[in-house]
Amino acid sequence: MDIETFIxxxxxxxxxxxxxILKRECIIExxxxxxxxxxxxxxxxxxxxxxxxxxxxxxxxxxGKETTSGFAFRxxxxxxxxxxxxxxANEMGWEVVEDCEVFCIPxxxxxxxxxxxxxMSDLHVLELAKAALHHMDCRKMLVLKxxxxxxxxxxxxxxxxxxxxxxxxxxxxxxMTPVTLSRIRNGKE
Numbered sequence: 500m501d502i503e504t505f506i507x508x509x510x511x512x513x514x515x516x517x518x519x520i521l522k523r524e525c526i527i528e529x530x531x532x533x534x535x536x537x538x539x540x541x542x543x544x545x546x547x548x549x550x551x552x553x554x555x556x557x558x559x560x561x562x563g564k565e566t567t568s569g570f571a572f573r574x575x576x577x578x579x580x581x582x583x584x585x586x587x588a589n590e591m592g593w594e595v596v597e598d599c600e601v602f603c604i605p606x607x608x609x610x611x612x613x614x615x616x617x618x619m620s621d622l623h624v625l626e627l628a629k630a631a632l633h634h635m636d637c638r639k640m641l642v643l644k645x646x647x648x649x650x651x652x653x654x655x656x657x658x659x660x661x662x663x664x665x666x667x668x669x670x671x672x673x674x675m676t677p678v679t680l681s682r683i684r685n686g687k688e
Contacts, residue, residue, distance in 0.1 A: 500527070500550050500551075500600065501527070502521070502522050502525055502526075502527060502602070503518070503522060505527070505548070505550065505602045506518050506521050506522070506525075506602075509548070509550075509574055509575045509602075510548070510575065510622065512618060512622075513618060514616055514618050516616075517612065517616045517618055517619060520608075520612065521604065521608075524604070524605060524608045525602060525603060525604050525605075525608070526603050527550065527600055527601070527602055527603070528547075528600070528601050528603055529598070529599070529600050530552070530554075530595040530598065530599050530600075530601065531595065531598055532595055532596065532597055532598050533594070533595060534594075534595045535592060535593065535594055535595070536554065536578065536592075536593040536594075536595065536601070537589050537592060537593055538589065538592075539559055539588075539589050539590070539591075539592050540588045540589065541588055541589060542587065542588060542589065542606075543579070543589055543606065544605060544606060545603040545604060545605055545606060546577060546578075546579045546603070546604050546606060546609060546626070547577070547578040547579065547593075547601040547602065547603050547604075548575055548576065548577055548578065548601060548602040548603075548604075549571045549572070549573065549574060549575065549576045549577075549578055549599065549600075549601055549602075550574055550599070550600040550601060550602055551574065551599055551600050552572075552595065552596075552597045552598050552599020552600065553570055553571070553572045553595075553596040553597040553599065553660060553663060553664060554570065554571045554572075554578055554593050554594065554595055554596060554599060554601075555567055555569075555570055555593070555594045555595075555596050555664065555668055556568040556569045556570070556571070556578075556591055556592070556593055557591065557592050557593075557594060558590065558591055558592075559592065565592075565671070566671050566672075567668045567669070567671040567672040568591060568637075568672070569633070569637065569672060570596070570657055570660060570664060570668075570672070571593075572657065572660050577626045577629070577630070578593055578601060579626070579630075596663070596664050596665070596668075597663060609623060636656075640652045641673075641674050646673070646675045646679055646683060647683050649673040649674070649675065650673060650675075650680065650683045650684070653669065653672070653673060666680055666681070666684075
């Protein structure tokens with residue numbers, strides 16, 4: 500996919516002047532399975548949007564253990580650090596689970612254009628709202644549902660990826676052990 504197709508069909512940006520600026524400023528990057536998109540503890544330089552593939556978000560605990568926070572797998576889903584636009588260090592990492600392509604908008608570009616173009620400001624607000632809703636949906640799932648209900652929730656909200664990602668990452672995301680996930684999948688719980 501090229502930049503123009505992405506900004507007209509996936510995001511989509513209607514303002515011709517804004518599209519021209521984004522065509523000059525944005526890039527498309529490819530990542531191989533197992534690579535990391537960002538460095539924890541450093542500010543991110545881009546807001547990324549998935550074009551293809553699967554990416555796993557994760558947090559690093561004080562013990563050094565990674566906890567999966569979610570998966571991006573739909574074209575157009577944003578892949579952004581938790582502290583992206585305030586310039587703070589990343590608290591969330593992104594690991595490539597399946598080879599992927601991502602559309603990258605430099606943070607500086609977004610900050611400059613969101614005051615100049617209402618459509619860019621709207622995109623920024625929309626992405627923040629999506630992130631907040633997803634966070635609340637995940638939080639409710641983790642707090643209010645049984646292990647089996649969490650697994651069923653995952654199948655609905657992440658259709659078709661259960662066998663494309665590591666089951667230990669799915670178990671981490673669903674706040675259960677891999678053994679519990681295996682038992683649920685095999686109908687033993």
